[in-house]
């Protein structure tokens with residue numbers, strides 16, 4: 001079984017959906033460790049409730065990003081992680097993490113990339129006035145939300161949507177496609193070819 005290391009900064013509903021899908025037999029994987037950059041992240045609680053080891057590391061208590069990420073990488077490696085899953089992890093991934101897990105870090109973003117990258121995908125979509133938005137699962141590269149796209153799901157933007165109502169609609173799709181993307185990885189069906197991901201049958 002593919003061993004997942006989940007990085008989360010907050011609420012952790014994507015982590016929860018992944019754990020629930022595993023329990024329901026819909027996803028053949030195992031969450032072996034959860035790591036946060038915020039000691040108070042509710043994601044840590046969710047992990048501990050399931051008996052999954054959960055740790056936090058604050059960037060501010062390290063000399064720099066490299067040392068901070070080294071601590072994260074050491075923890076991931078100690079737990080035998082195969083795939084790093086960013087689930088609402090709100091920091092740009094640096095060189096140390098990237099080089100330790102090449103094409104083995106996935107992220108979910110609440111917009112149809114390459115539209116609306118960054119920390120406010122849903123708000124930016126509402127403000128722009130697009131009729132459709134959605135979410136994107138992609139492999140992480142050195143850019144901000146720029147890596148090879150694995151799966152996307154589309155949702156309509158309603159006339160009266162605000163950031164929160166749109167975020168809620170998108171989130172329901174996030175909870176489905178993240179597990180689907182992880183299952184594709186687990187089945188060895190994802191091949192990165194240049195900037196694209198090929199999905200085999």
Ligand code: GAR
Nearest residue numbers: 010011012013014088108109110118
């Ligand atoms: C999710 O909507 C995720 O797509 C987004 O943060 C939320 C985390 O929710 N991520 C980003 O905006 C990354 N740029 P969760 O903690 O409940 O999974």
